[in-house]
Amino acid sequence: MQVSYDDVVRWIRAFAAEIGTNKEQLTELDSAIGDGDHGINMDRGMSAVIGKVDTADQDQDIGALLKTVGMTLVSTVGGAGGPLYGTLFMQMGTALPGKAVIGPDDWTAALDAAVSGVQARGKAEPGDKTMIDALIPARDALKTALVGGASFEDALRRSADAAGQGMRDTIPLVARKGRASYLGERSAGHQDPGATSSHLLLEAAAEAWAA
Amino acid sequence: MKKLINKPEDVVTEELEGIAAAHPDLVRVQYNPNVIIRADAPIQGKVGLVSGGGSGHEPMHGGFVGLGMLDAACPGEVFTSPTPDQMLDATKAVDGGAGVLHIVKNYTGDVMNFEMAAELAGGESIQVEAVVIDDDVAVQDSLYTAGRRGVGATVLAEKICGAAAEAGRSLSEVAELCRKVNANSRSMGMALTSCIVPAAGKPTFELGDDEMEIGIGIHGEPGRERMKVEPSAKIVERLASPIVEDLPFEQGDQVLAFVNGMGGTPLIELYIVYNDLRKFLDGRGITISRNLIGPYITSLEMAGCSITLLKLDDELIQLWDSPVKTAGLRWEA
Numbered sequence A: 001m002q003v004s005y006d007d008v009v010r011w012i013r014a015f016a017a018e019i020g021t022n023k024e025q026l027t028e029l030d031s032a033i034g035d036g037d038h039g040i041n042m043d044r045g046m047s048a049v050i051g052k053v054d055t056a057d058q059d060q061d062i063g064a065l066l067k068t069v070g071m072t073l074v075s076t077v078g079g080a081g082g083p084l085y086g087t088l089f090m091q092m093g094t095a096l097p098g099k100a101v102i103g104p105d106d107w108t109a110a111l112d113a114a115v116s117g118v119q120a121r122g123k124a125e126p127g128d129k130t131m132i133d134a135l136i137p138a139r140d141a142l143k144t145a146l147v148g149g150a151s152f153e154d155a156l157r158r159s160a161d162a163a164g165q166g167m168r169d170t171i172p173l174v175a176r177k178g179r180a181s182y183l184g185e186r187s188a189g190h191q192d193p194g195a196t197s198s199h200l201l202l203e204a205a206a207e208a209w210a211a
Numbered sequence B: 001m002k003k004l005i006n007k008p009e010d011v012v013t014e015e016l017e018g019i020a021a022a023h024p025d026l027v028r029v030q031y032n033p034n035v036i037i038r039a040d041a042p043i044q045g046k047v048g049l050v051s052g053g054g055s056g057h058e059p060m061h062g063g064f065v066g067l068g069m070l071d072a073a074c075p076g077e078v079f080t081s082p083t084p085d086q087m088l089d090a091t092k093a094v095d096g097g098a099g100v101l102h103i104v105k106n107y108t109g110d111v112m113n114f115e116m117a118a119e120l121a122g123g124e125s126i127q128v129e130a131v132v133i134d135d136d137v138a139v140q141d142s143l144y145t146a147g148r149r150g151v152g153a154t155v156l157a158e159k160i161c162g163a164a165a166e167a168g169r170s171l172s173e174v175a176e177l178c179r180k181v182n183a184n185s186r187s188m189g190m191a192l193t194s195c196i197v198p199a200a201g202k203p204t205f206e207l208g209d210d211e212m213e214i215g216i217g218i219h220g221e222p223g224r225e226r227m228k229v230e231p232s233a234k235i236v237e238r239l240a241s242p243i244v245e246d247l248p249f250e251q252g253d254q255v256l257a258f259v260n261g262m263g264g265t266p267l268i269e270l271y272i273v274y275n276d277l278r279k280f281l282d283g284r285g286i287t288i289s290r291n292l293i294g295p296y297i298t299s300l301e302m303a304g305c306s307i308t309l310l311k312l313d314d315e316l317i318q319l320w321d322s323p324v325k326t327a328g329l330r331w332e333a
Helices: A006-020 A022-032 A038-055 A062-074 A083-097 A104-122 A133-148 A152-169 A179-187 A193-208 B006-023 B084-094 B108-123 B153-166 B171-183 B232-248 B268-283 B313-322
Strands: B027-030 B037-038 B048-053 B072-078 B098-107 B129-133 B185-191 B212-216 B224-227 B255-260 B287-294 B304-311
Touching: A006 A022, A006 A038, A006 A062, A006 A193, A022 A038, A022 A193, A038 A062, A038 A083, A038 A193, A062 A083, A062 B084, A083 A104, A083 A193, A083 B108, A104 A133, A104 B098, A104 B108, A133 A152, A152 A193, A193 B027, B006 B027, B006 B048, B006 B072, B006 B108, B037 B084, B037 B224, B037 B313, B048 B084, B048 B108, B072 B084, B084 B108, B098 B108, B098 B153, B098 B171, B098 B185, B098 B304, B108 B129, B129 B153, B129 B171, B153 B171, B153 B185, B153 B255, B153 B304, B171 B185, B171 B313, B185 B232, B212 B232, B232 B268, B255 B268, B255 B313, B268 B287, B268 B304, B287 B313
Parallel strands: B048 B072, B048 B098, B098 B129, B255 B287
Antiparallel strands: B027 B037, B037 B072, B185 B212, B185 B304, B212 B224, B255 B304
């Protein structure tokens, strides 16, 4: 299986739809341990992205498309989510220059670049109760599945499931980054909103690219 | 939700239109991306001062754009950090060749967005320095948190650095001064009521009729303790003691005492707080040489106050007394 430019557009649309559907849940999670704007901000950003995707003329260049998505998020989301998701997409775009189709190796490189970029921007380590706690397990599960001979499609599914597990595993964690860190022990018992939206991102890829 | 607004989604734009209409002598407003820019910017040879943050803290920051204070302010959505494209536009608009200082409150979003803006400005060959303000003693500063929040000291830093930039100091000198103001300032706030973010439509947190939150943040973030409301003198002690102990402020020190209203507290109460603060500091041999009393860094309609103390020396006094002409703060020399 290979993923085409149009498949990437379908993934972006699916992610935007997931954010729209889960806006209230993301905002509730963020209200518990943050400042309650993650759902509202991401929805505003992804709505702007959809506007751009509709009019984008990227000559089937997946890298350029993802950079546009990242830049749009940076300039419309604000808060911490803007720079973090903006960096994630921009780094993915940089890892896929001029590609009209991508395969498993490309997607692995893109996820690697996304994780590095988000960590460089947010300076979070695994276990800090952030989106990194969904992204790193997703990347690792993808690699493990591919090395073990799984199909791309199957590897994407396992990657999304690992993101979901990582997201749930943030519940008992004490936050060490972002506004939730001010709560100290009181942040334990709540699922991290950033890890939740990151799970939606990878779930959207697994679903959009399932044959 | 009862508010003097038209539509929640238009709050920031309509506020900016109001500011532009009210103060054309002081500022001009750019929309999409939103920036409030000093009317006569860029000023050749002067260091440009840019700050910004979520809206809802008025008059900070847009009300502090003008002579002797900020050159530009970037208003985000209510309680949401502005974005790097706003900050880049602000930086370009105020760069008079002497570089630009970014004054950043220590919130994860603000810090990351300003970092991206500085990278973008560097790419356009504009010299940028950033100073992060983190004066809130209610928050424990440790490796395991995002660090102390930036609150009242931001107003003082913008005023004092604005005067220094006006006097022709270099970018590195103004940045050093900004770090000095931050290092010598400590703050703590409290709330009697919550605030309502227009887009959310309901109170950010619940507080009983007879309760207060000590150590509140300017976005309604939880503080140190929730307790029954007490007399002003007792509340002042709860706020001022940790402030004085933290720096520490000592007998013989001269300070600027800033009693700030959170947005929903009348001036009569702020003067009562100031009077109690004066007595508290008198008892410790600390002299108030300058003061600032009023709503300057607010949290929408939250009732409550914050106290900021800044240890003064002759340099800071002279810069504080220098003329300022903005919508939110103005005096002659």
